[in-house]
Amino acid sequence: MTAAHGPVVVVGAGLAGLSAAIHLAARGREVVVVEADAGPGGCCGSARVGPYRFDTGPSVLTMPDVLAGTFGAAGEDIDRWLPLRRLDPFYRLAFPDGSRLDVVAGAREMADNVRDLCGPAEAARYLRFRARLGALFEAQWASFIDADMTRLRDMARPYALLRLAAAGGFRRLDHFVAGQLSDERLVRAHTFQSLYVGLAPHQALAVYAVVAHMDTVGGVYFPREGGMHAVPRALADVAEKAGARIRYGVRAERIETDAGGVRAVRLDTGERVAASHAVIACDRVRAQSDLLPGRADDWRLRRPRYSPSCLVMHVGLERRTPGRAHHTLHFGRAWRATFAALSAGRPQPDPSLLITYVEDGAPPGRATLSALEPAPNLASGADWELLAPRLRDRLLGRLADLGYGDLSGRPRLTFDPPAWARLGHSAGTPFALDHRFAQTAWLRPSGRSRRVPGLHFAGMYTAPGVGVPPALISGRLAAARILEGRR
Numbered sequence: 001m002t003a004a005h006g007p008v009v010v011v012g013a014g015l016a017g018l019s020a021a022i023h024l025a026a027r028g029r030e031v032v033v034v035e036a037d038a039g040p041g042g043c044c045g046s047a048r049v050g051p052y053r054f055d056t057g058p059s060v061l062t063m064p065d066v067l068a069g070t071f072g073a074a075g076e077d078i079d080r081w082l083p084l085r086r087l088d089p090f091y092r093l094a095f096p097d098g099s100r101l102d103v104v105a106g107a108r109e110m111a112d113n114v115r116d117l118c119g120p121a122e123a124a125r126y127l128r129f130r131a132r133l134g135a136l137f138e139a140q141w142a143s144f145i146d147a148d149m150t151r152l153r154d155m156a157r158p159y160a161l162l163r164l165a166a167a168g169g170f171r172r173l174d175h176f177v178a179g180q181l182s183d184e185r186l187v188r189a190h191t192f193q194s195l196y197v198g199l200a201p202h203q204a205l206a207v208y209a210v211v212a213h214m215d216t217v218g219g220v221y222f223p224r225e226g227g228m229h230a231v232p233r234a235l236a237d238v239a240e241k242a243g244a245r246i247r248y249g250v251r252a253e254r255i256e257t258d259a260g261g262v263r264a265v266r267l268d269t270g271e272r273v274a275a276s277h278a279v280i281a282c283d284r285v286r287a288q289s290d291l292l293p294g295r296a297d298d299w300r301l302r303r304p305r306y307s308p309s310c311l312v313m314h315v316g317l318e319r320r321t322p323g324r325a326h327h328t329l330h331f332g333r334a335w336r337a338t339f340a341a342l343s344a345g346r347p348q349p350d351p352s353l354l355i356t357y358v359e360d361g362a363p364p365g366r367a368t369l370s371a372l373e374p375a376p377n378l379a380s381g382a383d384w385e386l387l388a389p390r391l392r393d394r395l396l397g398r399l400a401d402l403g404y405g406d407l408s409g410r411p412r413l414t415f416d417p418p419a420w421a422r423l424g425h426s427a428g429t430p431f432a433l434d435h436r437f438a439q440t441a442w443l444r445p446s447g448r449s450r451r452v453p454g455l456h457f458a459g460m461y462t463a464p465g466v467g468v469p470p471a472l473i474s475g476r477l478a479a480a481r482i483l484e485g486r487r
Helices: 016-025 064-070 109-118 120-145 157-165 173-178 184-191 192-197 206-218 230-242 284-291 334-341 384-404 417-422 469-481
Strands: 007-012 033-036 047-051 053-055 085-088 091-094 102-103 221-223 247-248 252-258 261-267 273-274 277-282 308-319 327-330 353-357 367-375 411-414 456-458
Touching: 007 016, 016 033, 016 064, 016 252, 047 308, 047 411, 053 308, 053 367, 064 230, 064 469, 091 184, 102 109, 102 184, 109 184, 120 157, 120 206, 157 261, 173 184, 173 206, 192 206, 230 247, 230 284, 247 417, 261 277, 277 469, 308 384, 308 417, 334 367, 353 384, 367 384, 384 417, 456 469
Parallel strands: 007 033, 007 277, 033 247, 091 327, 277 456
Antiparallel strands: 047 053, 085 221, 091 102, 252 261, 261 273, 308 367, 308 411, 327 353, 353 367
């Protein structure tokens, strides 16, 4: 077996690593996945408190075709392994004036909801805006999201850049949206998604309106059984069926290289696993300091700018509440001031809360609730020994005020930035680097090491970036480079 076609070791059995393993194994490559945890998932984890099970990672699943394509690479049907249901509504948006908007499938159905909330003129503006979102998405998808960005020429595509500019992609997100929608509630409904990429709406480019398109037009989905953690479990099963070998409870300690590139991966068991390629699908910053040779550094990581973090409280509820939406976003009264506080490394004074209500994972007749509020990361210098109890109490009080009852005595599990750091997330944020222009596309840490042949990267720290679909795409792109013989 030649070096170019030798074994591939994937470090990390999260979504990106499992995606890479499936694409490689399905094409006949020998693949070994090493995962320090006892099971698959990575960021898409799971935890139990008494009889309640909580998803401890992403709660929003969009672009199901990307997930289906990952199963399809191995000749498998997603409906057999991971049946999904489309949420209805995708989101319930609750505004501080007491009004609300359900984000639903269908342009006309959604326009009707906008008309009921904001009037017919705004409904007409919404339909025009929705068409602009579609044009922006089409301008980005093939050329900048679903594309390999490891070479500068991959980003410098004049026609694609002109098309993106014509769609308004290089304006500021808040200006782009406010230029087409006049009701402040609708503007918030289509700009809050910028926090997913670590930026305030007035900092983010309008290209990130594509996230609003994925959410509000493409739809939000959820596994029919097993919660979000069912996603990596199904992917792991398909990877093993395709021929990949997954080793849990084993930590990669060092990537061994020589002048020709990757040669082996040294494990904490003392084993040396020969490899012609390695795919690093874990925290990129920690991998650079703990796992990789010095010459594998990337100049793009010399001054990393991290996304804000979050405080997440998972609560086991005593009873179900009929009619409650799966996702409810409660907007605070403040808006720009909350982003300014976050940028300055302070807790938001009046945060918007994302509430996820799930019946799967709880005993019969009960449910779980997860409340997320944005929070400063550890790089901000905030004193979390003082902040953590204060913010936990404030969140419990806010939930009570919003009608969720007194949850202080219920079984619960809380993650704050120090907890995220203990789980292996640099700067205590599960959202990796933010997506400012200087950390986007080719300017984001590369998916391939320029100085260490055979060394590839997948996951949130490389392009296309943060989120379930981008993580899966990054794994596929890493596999494609290896299959093409690019070391």
